[in-house]
Amino acid sequence: MTEAVGLLIGGDRIATASRHPHVYPGTGSVNATVALAGPDEIDRAVTVGGEAQRQWVALTVDQRRDALIDLADVVHEHLGELAELNTHDYGVPISYAGNAVLLEQFLRHFAGYVDKPHGSSTPVSGSADVNLIEREPYGVVGVIAPWNGSLVVAASCVAPALAAGNAVVFKPSELAPLAALRFGELCIEAGLPPGLVNIVPAAAEGGGALVRHPGIGKVHFTGGEQTARAVLRAAAENLTPVVTELGGKSAGIVFADADLDTAAALSAHQGPLMQSGQSCACASRILVHDSVYDAFAEHLLAVIGAARIGDPLDPATAFGPVISAASADRIIATVDRAVAERSGELLTGGYRMLKSELAQGYYVAPTVLGNVDNRAALAQTETFGPVVSMIRFTDDAEAVRIANDTAYGLNAFIHTRDLVRAHTVARQLEAGSIWINQLSRISPQGPYGGYKHSGAGRTGGLDGLREFQQVKNIRIGLD
Numbered sequence: 275m276t277e278a279v280g281l282l283i284g285g286d287r288i289a290t291a292s293r294h295p296h297v298y299p300g301t302g303s304v305n306a307t308v309a310l311a312g313p314d315e316i317d318r319a320v321t322v323g324g325e326a327q328r329q330w331v332a333l334t335v336d337q338r339r340d341a342l343i344d345l346a347d348v349v350h351e352h353l354g355e356l357a358e359l360n361t362h363d364y365g366v367p368i369s370y371a372g373n374a375v376l377l378e379q380f381l382r383h384f385a386g387y388v389d390k391p392h393g394s395s396t397p398v399s400g401s402a403d404v405n406l407i408e409r410e411p412y413g414v415v416g417v418i419a420p421w422n423g424s425l426v427v428a429a430s431c432v433a434p435a436l437a438a439g440n441a442v443v444f445k446p447s448e449l450a451p452l453a454a455l456r457f458g459e460l461c462i463e464a465g466l467p468p469g470l471v472n473i474v475p476a477a478a479e480g481g482g483a484l485v486r487h488p489g490i491g492k493v494h495f496t497g498g499e500q501t502a503r504a505v506l507r508a509a510a511e512n513l514t515p516v517v518t519e520l521g522g523k524s525a526g527i528v529f530a531d532a533d534l535d536t537a538a539a540l541s542a543h544q545g546p547l548m549q550s551g552q553s554c555a556c557a558s559r560i561l562v563h564d565s566v567y568d569a570f571a572e573h574l575l576a577v578i579g580a581a582r583i584g585d586p587l588d589p590a591t592a593f594g595p596v597i598s599a600a601s602a603d604r605i606i607a608t609v610d611r612a613v614a615e616r617s618g619e620l621l622t623g624g625y626r627m628l629k630s631e632l633a634q635g636y637y638v639a640p641t642v643l644g645n646v647d648n649r650a651a652l653a654q655t656e657t658f659g660p661v662v663s664m665i666r667f668t669d670d671a672e673a674v675r676i677a678n679d680t681a682y683g684l685n686a687f688i689h690t691r692d693l694v695r696a697h698t699v700a701r702q703l704e705a706g707s708i709w710i711n712q713l714s715r716i717s718p719q720g721p722y723g724g725y726k727h728s729g730a731g732r733t734g735g736l737d738g739l740r741e742f743q744q745v746k747n748i749r750i751g752l753d
Contacts, residue, residue, distance in 0.1 A: 367592060454475075455475070547592055552596060656682070
């Protein structure tokens with residue numbers, strides 16, 4: 275596929291002078307030329323978003339609920355297309371098509387909140403007054419998605435934002451805009467007011483204009499810590515509230531009583547294989563009890579070695595490329611530096627894959643380093659690639675200490691068959707989500723977000739809905 279792709283504002287495709295050649299990581303070839311939004315386009319999107327939002331909240335709750343269900347139905351009809359576009363976006367294997375399914379699930383879930391109670395009434399001290407607490411939309415919210423998760427962020431942010439009564443200006447990364455733009459079209463096809471969901475791929479200039487726009491009631495940002503600081507500074511100009519979901523350096527803890535086959539399979543997929551390690555949810559530190567360390571390492575390397583590497587559009591492919599040549603070079607340099615500094619022992623991988631059928635794509639071999647010191651940069655800095663560190667521990671207390679010894683706190687993973695240990699350790703870990711004997715499986719029912727430098731705020735569940743509502747207190751005097 276090679277095409278020119280415009281912005282989607284108010285239901286119309288908009289061409290701009292600023293364009294980005296989108297590269298498919300599987301081949302290194304340009305597959306689309308994408309228009310980029312600047313300040314003028316952002317202003318237009320916010321303006322038409324405000325008009326659409328007023329139309330949206332003027333509908334009855336039944337009409338808005340049914341509109342979101344209709345949108346979920348339309349998304350369901352196009353799951354295959356959205357999954358393929360997601361693969362074209364950043365090279366994620368189409369076998370991981372769950373991102374599109376998540377979008378449908380979140381839309382159906384939050385449609386159910388539209389006509390449910392959003393407020394409450396409480397007694398007032400020393401008075402017979404009526405005291406109402408209501409939850410209202412912000413108006414137009416800005417949602418900024420990273421290149422590795424436009425459909426996931428559309429699911430976890432756009433669905434609750436609409437359910438809460440807001441309009442959305444959605445900025446996907448210029449590196450991965452295709453699936454998000456198609457989702458915007460599906461919103462129109464499903465009958466949502468044009469402009470209720472505007473899709474504006476943009477680079478730094480457009481993103482800054484969105485965050486600074488006085489018509490934006492709230493910003494939800496998913497991405498890296500450095501960019502988050504810039505977003506927070508820009509939003510401060512108008513005192514715009516910001517929700518952040520940032521990076522992670524998550525630990526997977528393998529206890530001596532774990533099923534090593536299962537733990538290795540889960541650790542391999544949650545670590546270097548799934549999305550080629552390009553995920554904030556990646557378990558990039560694997561803590562293993564000393565008594566099973568060697569046996570677990572053998573199992574882990576066997577799972578990784580059996581993973582099929584190849585064309586991301588092939589349903590049999592389990593491992594695809596990283597996003598760009600620059601990213602591949604950065605990842606290899608990180609591994610080389612760790613080996614040179616003796617931060618860990620290279621057990622597998624650590625090189626650019628240049629076999630004839632992969633040479634033009636950005637493939638970095640799945641990489642495992644053993645006996646890593648948790649104080650090393652490799653264990654403390656987010657690599658954002660198919661690289662994991664194995665770290666030994668001797669008892670539960672040491673495992674918890676090492677797992678918490680990082681600036682991040684998004685996820686943690688526990689592998690054990692001891693129910694008491696699972697509960698005890700889970701409560702001691704400083705992370706927003708704890709996954710026991712399973713992968714990171716985001717669902718619309720569960721709140722997801724981080725501790726510490728992994729961000730503030732939640733998506734999913736009632737907590738996720740309330741991120742897109744502001745609270746109003748109304749008191750009616752009866753005394």
